[in-house]
Amino acid sequence: MKTFTVFLGLCLVFVFVxxxxxMVRIGYQIERLKRDKAVLERQRDELRVKVSALSxxxxxxxxxxxxxxxxxxxxxxxxxxxxxxxxVYPSNVVPVELKIAKNYPAxxxx
Amino acid sequence: MPNSxxxxxxxxxxxxxxxxxxxVLFRLVTLQVLQAAELSVKADRxxxxxxxxxxxxxxxxxxxxxxxxxxxxxxxxxxxxxxxxSPLTTARQLSPILHMKSDELERKLRQDRSFVWLAxxxxxxxxxxxxxLSLDGIGVVMEGRRFYPKGSLLAHVLGxxxxxxxxxxxxxxxxxxxLRGEKRMMVLQRDALGRTVxxxxxTEGSPTPGHSLTxxxxxxxxxxxxxxxxxxxxxxxxxxxxxIVLDPKTGAVLAMAVSPxxxxxxxxxxxxxxxxxxxxxxxxxxxxxMKAVMAAAAIEERVVRxxxxxxxxxxxxxxxxxxxxxxxxxxxxSFAQVIQKSSNxxxxxxxxxxxxxxxxxxxxxxxxxxxxxxDLPGEGAGLVRNPRDWGRRSVASISxxxxxGVTPLQMVSAVAAIANGGxxxxxxxxxxxxxxxxxxxxxxxxxxxxxxxxxxxxRSVTRILEGVITDGTGTKAAIRGFRVAGxxxxxxxxxPRTGTYSASRFVASFAGYVPADNPQLAMIxxxxxxxxxxWGGAVAAPVFSxxxxxxxxxxxxxxxxxxxxxxxxxxx
Numbered sequence: 214m215k216t217f218t219v220f221l222g223l224c225l226v227f228v229f230v231x232x233x234x235x236m237v238r239i240g241y242q243i244e245r246l247k248r249d250k251a252v253l254e255r256q257r258d259e260l261r262v263k264v265s266a267l268s269x270x271x272x273x274x275x276x277x278x279x280x281x282x283x284x285x286x287x288x289x290x291x292x293x294x295x296x297x298x299x300x301v302y303p304s305n306v307v308p309v310e311l312k313i314a315k316n317y318p319a320x321x322x323x
Numbered sequence: 324m325p326n327s328x329x330x331x332x333x334x335x336x337x338x339x340x341x342x343x344x345x346x347v348l349f350r351l352v353t354l355q356v357l358q359a360a361e362l363s364v365k366a367d368r369x370x371x372x373x374x375x376x377x378x379x380x381x382x383x384x385x386x387x388x389x390x391x392x393x394x395x396x397x398x399x400x401x402x403x404x405x406x407x408x409s410p411l412t413t414a415r416q417l418s419p420i421l422h423m424k425s426d427e428l429e430r431k432l433r434q435d436r437s438f439v440w441l442a443x444x445x446x447x448x449x450x451x452x453x454x455x456l457s458l459d460g461i462g463v464v465m466e467g468r469r470f471y472p473k474g475s476l477l478a479h480v481l482g483x484x485x486x487x488x489x490x491x492x493x494x495x496x497x498x499x500x501x502l503r504g505e506k507r508m509m510v511l512q513r514d515a516l517g518r519t520v521x522x523x524x525x526t527e528g529s530p531t532p533g534h535s536l537t538x539x540x541x542x543x544x545x546x547x548x549x550x551x552x553x554x555x556x557x558x559x560x561x562x563x564x565x566x567i568v569l570d571p572k573t574g575a576v577l578a579m580a581v582s583p584x585x586x587x588x589x590x591x592x593x594x595x596x597x598x599x600x601x602x603x604x605x606x607x608x609x610x611x612x613m614k615a616v617m618a619a620a621a622i623e624e625r626v627v628r629x630x631x632x633x634x635x636x637x638x639x640x641x642x643x644x645x646x647x648x649x650x651x652x653x654x655x656x657s658f659a660q661v662i663q664k665s666s667n668x669x670x671x672x673x674x675x676x677x678x679x680x681x682x683x684x685x686x687x688x689x690x691x692x693x694x695x696x697x698d699l700p701g702e703g704a705g706l707v708r709n710p711r712d713w714g715r716r717s718v719a720s721i722s723x724x725x726x727x728g729v730t731p732l733q734m735v736s737a738v739a740a741i742a743n744g745g746x747x748x749x750x751x752x753x754x755x756x757x758x759x760x761x762x763x764x765x766x767x768x769x770x771x772x773x774x775x776x777x778x779x780x781x782r783s784v785t786r787i788l789e790g791v792i793t794d795g796t797g798t799k800a801a802i803r804g805f806r807v808a809g810x811x812x813x814x815x816x817x818x819p820r821t822g823t824y825s826a827s828r829f830v831a832s833f834a835g836y837v838p839a840d841n842p843q844l845a846m847i848x849x850x851x852x853x854x855x856x857x858w859g860g861a862v863a864a865p866v867f868s869x870x871x872x873x874x875x876x877x878x879x880x881x882x883x884x885x886x887x888x889x890x891x892x893x894x895x
Contacts, residue, residue, distance in 0.1 A: 251396070255465075258395040259447055265390035265472035270546035286876075 378504025381533030398450030539575035559853035571739035573769035574748030606728035610814025613724030620685035643715035663795030674722025739845035800864035804882025809835015811859035
């Protein structure tokens, strides 16, 4: 009986010590994961800022005109056509329903 | 064995043991009871570390969610001079990374202090280089730095934040209380090596980040406005320029451009003059654009109708011993033509018929002389004097846009009221505020301030203003396939030396809206001191046209091309 009591006591002490040690170990682990998370979040934020800077309209326009040889459309070259025209046509004209046509070149207009 | 000791010795031994235990007991009582509080504090200092954590500042995005301002954690470098062996060597190693002179760094590192900032809020790449160097006596801490990824785009509206993250200008300043992250003190347990073992307040979590703002601004429209404005200011060799694009039905600001621009990522070297948002701080005499407002007041009060005939006095008229000139001799013209040809004499006569009290009342009703209450800091109220202080010429002068100070924002709001059927809307730039989880905390609904004129009057004025583009001074504001309504303005500036109107310094402007029959955009272009051909119709109207055409295309607003297509069908 005495031996069993001593053994039980030792077990309790062992469990208590093991629990404390494990808590500290998990504490370190949590801290390391938090640091990793902070680094990843920082990288994510940096990348978001980079994406935003790279997709800026002035940069894209500059690349399009200077590197790709594109031009800005001149006045009258862009026509937006109503898909359901509200305009009242003269009686001798048949209205035709059209889909929206963007950036229709001036040279190919009707 | 104990019995072998004489009784006297045993007592001595017992006494010694009791004394020993007594000393230990006394010491225990001293440490655990008498000095308990003091020692407990000392122990906490060694085991615990209190850190101040601040939630990241909220982001700012445009109306389509495109990022305009964001905080990123970046490294700041400090030195511990007392722990350095060779400040000279350390300074030389740091110099190329920090882009600072080694002399300056060495001077800082030789200070008799335990902590000194070397450089704050560096680029992330610099931080990585410092990590690789791993110098003794040099430490790195992470701090939030504000990034404006679009550079100078929208800089005057966004403003900027200071070194400690506080908003100093623009939206950053106005919405500081929403953008700023929560500050929280946290206690951490440290081990013998100074590592964090377990944060005591871990269950409370990290400090809450600041709220995010969604603007009414459209990045693409803003870009188009800035590009065309910069181009116009450059070509006219003007001092500065301003352009505002509003949704006339809601008052939402779609673009607010000021030229010259500045980069909010690097403001330290700039003077406050560069970052002032002239669109709402600077008052100017609007000149003839004011005739649109005067026309609305006169028609609403039935003083004139669009076809009322007005005599142009052969190009000059005397009022209060001063002469008012027209740029051409008009003779008899309709009131609509008075506005379309921008006749000063016709405007002065109509204003005088309206009378000072009614004119003053309409100026206030259209929002002049008071702040629009836009959600941006530093707005000016302009200047509308009380009629008691008006001179004999004041009614005539104000009717043609002199003796009155307005901001570009006030003027475009007034023109937008005509576009909106006579209802003056409150302009605004922030449409939504969201918390860190994306939940909407506040939405800004369109807010009507008052009805200024009737819908019938608004329609009449719109027809007159359409004539400005088709037959008047604003032909260069025309947009192919769209009906445009607007008014040009060319105002002489006051010469500060003489106190009279300058013959060489002007403010050229154009204010209008498009499409005239269903306005989607109300815009104003103000060019300060253009050189050469300084007329509003020559300098500002083309900017309106170019921006208007591109923005209408971008928004997918249909033009009148169906007419052309239908005619083509008939021919075939």
